[in-house]
Amino acid sequence: MPYTILVTGANRGIGYEAVKLLSQEKPDATILLGSRTTQNGQAAIEKMKTSSPSSDFSNVKVVELDITSSSSLSSAVDLIKSTYSTLDVLINNSGIAELDGDGLSPAIFDVNVRGTKNTIEAFTPILTPKSGIVVFVSSQVGGWYTKAVGPKIQAELLDVQSTTWEKVEGWMADWQKMAEGGKAQGDWVPLDQGMTGSMYFVSKALINPWVRKYAVDHSDARVAIVCPGYCATGMTKFAAPREASMGGASIAWPVLNEFESGKFYQDGKELGFDTGVPK
Template structure:
């Protein structure tokens, strides 16, 4: 069977660029373009063919998948298993910063945190034994959030041994209580602190501890957390200084290179899970 890679959230932005790049770098592999809409996925492939006519992209296949739907995840995994037997690499890229202009929408945690957990849990059982790779796209903003939050809360986010999914759920609910002006147990970054106080940044700060715990307790999986960098995409209203293609290159790096499992990478370089907020973001 051919080497098979699934990239979720791949009909546009960084995911699209990742599929486009990987399809050309691994022409003998099957690259599954995850998209909630089959039409959007097919349109994305047509766009690739038009922009890079030297490659026919026949090795790219659309896989309908909605990571917030358990039935959709199940159907997608069953299709991969029946068609390709195993999955060699999962690149979980799906993520949102708002929905319908609402930066506090419940879907942000549903997609960025719960969706990541459910996607990993669904596809991990069909990974190719010993060599299977899981790559989850997080963000440096999660590392900034961890470094910025109150020290007492930071200590809990960094206590990887003590992390559980129940705690992650509790953190999400506690953050939402704070955002609604209710009493919260933890001292989260206030909403009035600009970008770093956003639910998007909080989602990445809350997701990273679970990713680290998963990697530490599933040593049978080669697991990488990656940051695409601040790229100009629809997610940030095309404000990022990096092109989406650079982000695509960054997130496919673990599929093409050796890496240390459980680490955080950007452009192939290891990053810390807690980083001081840069001056431009303060």
């Protein structure tokens, strides 16, 4: 069976660039381009062919996938299992910073936190035993947020062994209470602290411990947490110093190189999970 790689949220931005790169670097592999609609996925492939006419991208196939839909996840798993038997690499790239301009939309937690958990758990049963790779696209901003919170919450976020999904749900509910002006138990970063207090930052800080615990509990798979960097994509309104292709290369790096499971990387270099905002 062919080597199979699935990239979620891949019809544009960093995911698109990762698919494009992996298609060229691993021509014998099948690269599955996850997209919420088949039409958008096919349009992405046509864009690749136009931008790089020397490659035909015939090894790229569209998989319709919405990570917030359990039925969509189930259908995608069934399709990949019946067609390819196993999945060698899952790159969970889907994520949002806002919804329709709302930086406090519940959809941010639904996609970035719950969607990540549900996607990784859905595909775990079909990962190739002993050699399967899970790449979770996080962000260095999660480390910035973890560094900025109060000591009690910070200790909880870094206590990987004690992390449970129930704790993650509790953190989200407590943060939401703070965001709505209520009295929270945790010493969260206030919303008025610029971007550091944002829901996007906290979403990455809250899902990182769960993915790290997943890596501990699933020693049969190799797990890389990666940061693409601050790239010029639709999410950043194209106002960022790094090209999207650099982000794509960063999240594809664990597929092409050796790495230590459970660690955090950007451009192949290890990051910390509680590093302060660069001066």
